[in-house]
Amino acid sequence: MADQFTLYGSFLSGPTYKVGLMLALTGQPYAYRHVDLSKAEQKSPEFLKLNRFGQVPVLVHERATQGSLPLVQSCAIIEYLADLSGRFGGKDAAERQQAREWLHWDVDRLMPWMNRARFYARFVKPDPAVVEHARKAAATGLDMLESLLEGRTFLLESGPSIADIGLFSSVVHAAEAEFDLDEYPNIQAWWKRIAALPGFKLPYELLPKS
Ligand SMILES: N[C@@H](CCC(=O)N[C@@H](CS)C(=O)NCC(=O)O)C(=O)O
Incomplete structure (x- = not known):
């Protein structure tokens, strides 16, 4: 089998x-x-x-x-x-390490806040201050991703990797979290490159x- x-x-x-x-x-x-x-x-x-x-x-x-x-x-x-x-593991040990760093950054600074912003937009309505806190933190994560994507095709130099797959899964629900990706041209262009993968x-x- x-x-x-x-x-x-x-x-x-x-x-x-x-x-x-x-x-x-x-x-x-x-x-x-x-x-x-x-x-x-x-x-x-x-x-x-x-x-x-x-x-x-x-x-x-x-x-x-x-x-x-x-x-x-x-x-x-x-x-x-x-x-x-x-x-998708990177071309060598140095790239694998970079991929891990991206994945750890995502679960620290982007994914939890995007998830909360989406959860508050879709499912529950907590205190507006709580919503504001989550939205600000998510926006900070998106801003950092936007600036770090400047001049890059994918997150690792050698091509698409688990770093892109991980980060993309945090960004993919941006509209449900009420973020407009038109404000993030580098993220939008990166999205299109990922969406073109077989x-x-x-x-x-x-x-x-x-
Ligand atoms: N760090 C975990 C997070 C998994 C996670 O948050 N799962 C959520 C759904 S998105 C879940 O199972 N929530 C229900 C619960 O925690 O009881 C991973 O990346 O797999």
């Missing part, structure tokens, strides 16, 4: 999209299982056996000879897939809703 993959996730989830996009861009077939976060399925005893943190995504790698391996934490998962496929799909085209 060849290796097989099953992605557990939610179509609303940026981290699930990150892993789905990596699978799509590497042309890796996979099965998909929707996890209904509104029913707290990610906290069920069966799901906690796959992910001790009680979150999506999980990618289960059914290895041909070594058995089943549940992988968690989207950045760690795409790095695992880069190693396995030999794709296998690319946007979240709602890539991830089934049930």
Whole structure:
């Protein structure tokens, strides 16, 4: 039996999209299982056996000879897939390190604030000061990405990588978070280059809703 993959996730989830996009861009077939976060399925005893943190995504790698391996934490998962496929991992150790730095920066300074801004715009309405705080932090992250993309085609010099896949999954829901990417021309141009990669799909085209 060849290796097989099953992605557990939610179509609303940026981290699930990150892993789905990596699978799509590497042309890796996979099965998909929707996890209904509104029913707290990610906290069920069966799901906690796959992910001790009680979150999506999980990618289960059914290895041909070594058995089943549940992988968690989207950045760690795409790095695992880069190693396995030999794709999108950077051309050498220095570039891999840079890719990791981008991914860590994203989960520190961009992704959580974009997610909160989107969550407040779409799902809950907290105190306006809380919304303002999240929006300002997200805007600071977008401003930094915009300026660091100046003169670059992709985040690593050698071409598209897990750094782009990671950061893109944080930016992709910008409109739902009520950010206008017309104000970020470098991000817009980078978006178009990523969207032109073979296998690319946007979240709602890539991830089934049930
Ligand atoms: N750092 C994690 C974040 C995962 C995450 O935030 N998942 C959210 C959906 S986007 C989730 O499962 N939320 C439900 C919960 O935490 O109970 C990753 O990158 O995989």
